[in-house]
Structures are given as C-alpha cells and as structure tokens.
Amino acid sequence: MLIAMNERRELINLVHWQKRTSLLPLKKQKFYCPQCERPVILKVGAVNIPHFAHKKHSDCSESFAEGETLEHMQAKIQLYSLFERSSYTPHLEPTLRNCAQRPDLYVKDREQHYVIEYQWTPISKKQLQKRTITYAEAKYPSFWLTKPPHTLRPNLIQMIRLTPFYRTVYEMNDRPYLYYYDPRIQNFYYIAPLLHVQNDRYIGHVQKIPYEEQTVPFRREILKLSSSEIERYVHYYVHARMRRIEQAIRYERGNDTLLTRCHDLKLLPFELPNWIGVPLAESHSFRQHTLDWQLHYIHHCLMGAEDWSSEETIVTYSARYQLSQAERHAVEQYRQFLEKIQVTDLRETLPETTYFRHFETTLVAKG
Structure with a gap:
C-alpha cells in the first residue's frame, strides 16, 4: 500500500x-x-x-x-497524479465511511464523486460484482479500469474477444465504454461501441489516448461514427453471420439446430433473410449468435401460427423457454424491430439502406 x-x-x-x-x-x-x-x-x-x-x-x-503487482502500483500513482492536476480532489487508498473496502482512488469535485479501481490481474465475476455492489450500497459510485488485452490494435474497428472478467467490467461500469490503461507505456484505450457477435466475440472501435492527453472525468460520450466506420461494423458483422451459417452446415447434427429449423421453414441456410440475425443493443444477453436466437423465435412463431410482432407472443415465448429478464428484454427489442420493418414473409429481405440504417441506430443506442 x-x-x-x-x-x-x-x-x-x-x-x-x-x-x-x-x-x-x-x-x-x-x-x-x-x-x-x-x-x-x-x-x-x-x-x-x-x-x-x-x-x-x-x-x-x-x-x-497485499501482493500488488508493480503495474498495479504504477497505475495507482499515475492515476493519482492525473487527478491531482485536475479540478478533482483525489484521495489515494482512502478509508471510506460505511464501507469495508479501500479503493485505489476516491475522487471528488463540487458536483460528483466516485471511487476508482484499477485491476491489472483478473478477479472473479463474483468478486467484482460484490465489490461494486458494496460501493453502491455505501453511496459511492464506482469506476473500473483494467489491463488491456495483448490483441488490441489502436484506432481500428476490429473483432475483440472479451473474457468473462472483461465482460463483467463492461457491464458494471455505468458508461458506454470499456476502459483500459497500461501504466508501462502510459496509454489509455477506449473501446466503444461494442457490438456483440457470439459468445465472447464483439466488434469494437479501439481508440488510444496517451496519458498526457487524457482528461478527467473519463469520457462518457461516444464519438460519432462516420459512414465508412459504420460500414466497417457491417462488414465484420455480415462476415461473422456467414461464418456462423458455414459452421452450422459443417458441424451441427441433431434435432434442435439451426439446420433443422431452416428445414422446417423450407429454407436453405444461406437463404435466411437478413432481418434474422441482426444486431440489437441487448444482444449480449444471449451468448449465442443473434442468428440462432432470432431464428429460434421466428421458428417458434411460424410453427405455432403466432404473430412475431405481437406483445402477447413475447409473453408466451418467454414463459415456455424460461427466459431470464435480460433475455426477454432482448427478444422484446427484436419484436419491436420486426414491428417497425413490417415484414410478413420469409422471402422478403431488407434493402441495403434500411439494413445500414439499423446498424447506425443500434450503434448509437449502444452509447
């Protein structure tokens, strides 16, 4: 300490x-x-x-x-110095009232205050949630910074793998970014918006900010994406969707698969319309690819002669498959999307402009 x-x-x-x-x-x-x-x-x-x-x-x-890494201590010192030069008053390793934990930093100004935790080595999801909840119950908003993965390529839109630890950090921070800091080279990395693809894979825009250019409080607003950057997201997403179909054709066998649902609907996998398997703000609630759970929903509706844009269908579908609250919310988003585009036939496809506009709207919503 x-x-x-x-x-x-x-x-x-x-x-x-x-x-x-x-x-x-x-x-x-x-x-x-x-x-x-x-x-x-x-x-x-x-x-x-x-x-x-x-x-x-x-x-x-x-x-x-006890047992902090050199990098953790370096990060604490550097972050403390960063806030010391700002309008915030930083406190290093403070003993907080009504709280059994000591954060790395506690910062405050006239309008806001929060604790900052830096995590160089991963901890369990349970530990991270417990510490965040403890701070919240003691009326201390918390903010987490972590070690950057080795695979980041700065200032590019790219496919990113997030371990359960990094996913939990992203979910626990009440901000649209995933934040990293490397004290060895003194660079911050911001990733946003994050678009879930499947399991631990996301698409994200990585921005590098040198320590001397970092401002506080840490950025909250998503930088507006250009048309070419949105097209890059679309490119990665469409490619991942195609890979999912190829994977199903090559490896999946059984009675409850993407292939069997396509067979029931009298469609070849590559004929699935582009409005099945679209990104949504809450798609990460399912670990599956969006193509899987959205096709499952459409299959359920058509096999049961139910209206896929009906709110009642969401109720029966959620109950039958015992969806979590987060999963139900994601399916409700998809229902609203279907209601908006007003498709009624599996042979219909969305025009490229409408498809692009949906990505643009979703990426803004992620912020």
Whole structure:
C-alpha cells in the first residue's frame, strides 16, 4: 500500500516522496494501516516501488493491497497524479465511511464523486460484482479500469474477444465504454461501441489516448461514427453471420439446430433473410449468435401460427423457454424491430439502406 499513518495519526502518502533516499530516515518511524490500525513496515528497495506492508498476514491484508503487482502500483500513482492536476480532489487508498473496502482512488469535485479501481490481474465475476455492489450500497459510485488485452490494435474497428472478467467490467461500469490503461507505456484505450457477435466475440472501435492527453472525468460520450466506420461494423458483422451459417452446415447434427429449423421453414441456410440475425443493443444477453436466437423465435412463431410482432407472443415465448429478464428484454427489442420493418414473409429481405440504417441506430443506442 502507498498510504499509512504515523504515530501522530497523520497520513503519509508515498507518492509525494520523489526520491528513495529521502524515504530512508522514515524507516526508523512506526507506521500503521489506516484500515485495521495494525503495524506496517515501510519497504524501500532498489527494484520495487516504495510501499507499506503489513508485518504479518492479517484479515486486512486479505482484503486490500497485499501482493500488488508493480503495474498495479504504477497505475495507482499515475492515476493519482492525473487527478491531482485536475479540478478533482483525489484521495489515494482512502478509508471510506460505511464501507469495508479501500479503493485505489476516491475522487471528488463540487458536483460528483466516485471511487476508482484499477485491476491489472483478473478477479472473479463474483468478486467484482460484490465489490461494486458494496460501493453502491455505501453511496459511492464506482469506476473500473483494467489491463488491456495483448490483441488490441489502436484506432481500428476490429473483432475483440472479451473474457468473462472483461465482460463483467463492461457491464458494471455505468458508461458506454470499456476502459483500459497500461501504466508501462502510459496509454489509455477506449473501446466503444461494442457490438456483440457470439459468445465472447464483439466488434469494437479501439481508440488510444496517451496519458498526457487524457482528461478527467473519463469520457462518457461516444464519438460519432462516420459512414465508412459504420460500414466497417457491417462488414465484420455480415462476415461473422456467414461464418456462423458455414459452421452450422459443417458441424451441427441433431434435432434442435439451426439446420433443422431452416428445414422446417423450407429454407436453405444461406437463404435466411437478413432481418434474422441482426444486431440489437441487448444482444449480449444471449451468448449465442443473434442468428440462432432470432431464428429460434421466428421458428417458434411460424410453427405455432403466432404473430412475431405481437406483445402477447413475447409473453408466451418467454414463459415456455424460461427466459431470464435480460433475455426477454432482448427478444422484446427484436419484436419491436420486426414491428417497425413490417415484414410478413420469409422471402422478403431488407434493402441495403434500411439494413445500414439499423446498424447506425443500434450503434448509437449502444452509447
């Protein structure tokens, strides 16, 4: 940890000590953890960043700061310095009222306040959700930054794989972006809008922002996409949809598959209309490709002679297949889409302009 109390109960912030040699006289003093108030040791080595550590293993050390990576500590120091130069008042590793956790940073100005957590190594979805909910219950909005994946190509629209950890971070942050920060090269990465394709695959626009150009608070608004950028999203999405059909033809066997539904509807897989398998703002609620769950819905409606644009159909469909609330919301979005385009026959296809406009509307909604 980078913050500790001295014997006078004054907080000592190691970020403000620029030289290691200036810290050496402090090693003779006694320091205590602000959280548990047990003794901690000031460690000033030749390699690691100077820091405090508990003298022995404790419940406090399990919940905060022990065994942090070099990158995590670098990120905390750099983020603290970034906010220190802004209109915000930053607090490093604060002890918060009514909260059993100590975030990496707590920042506030006259209008807003929130805690910032930086996560270099992944934690479980359960841990991340628990910590976020704990902050929320104590009235502290939270914001998460994470280590960037190795596969990012800055300033390009590309296919991106998100692990469960990264997906949870995206869902827990009440902002349209997925945010990364690499303290080693001091670059921020923003990905938005994210368009779900299938399982852990998304399409996203990656923007790189050097540390010295970063402003606070972190960006909330989605930059407006150009027509060529939207076309790039369409290209990736259509290609992924075609790959899904090819995968079904080559590998799927059984009685409840994309192929059997096409057979029931008297269509070849490549003849499926382009309004089945379209992106929606809530498509990520299903881990399947949109082509699968949307075809399942259309198949259900046609086999049961139900109106696919009817609200009553959503009720019966959701009950029959025991959809979660998020899945039901996604299907409702699809119903509204079908109601809007007013297609009545599987042989109808959307004009290219209408198809493009739907992508444009969806990408704006993602922001």
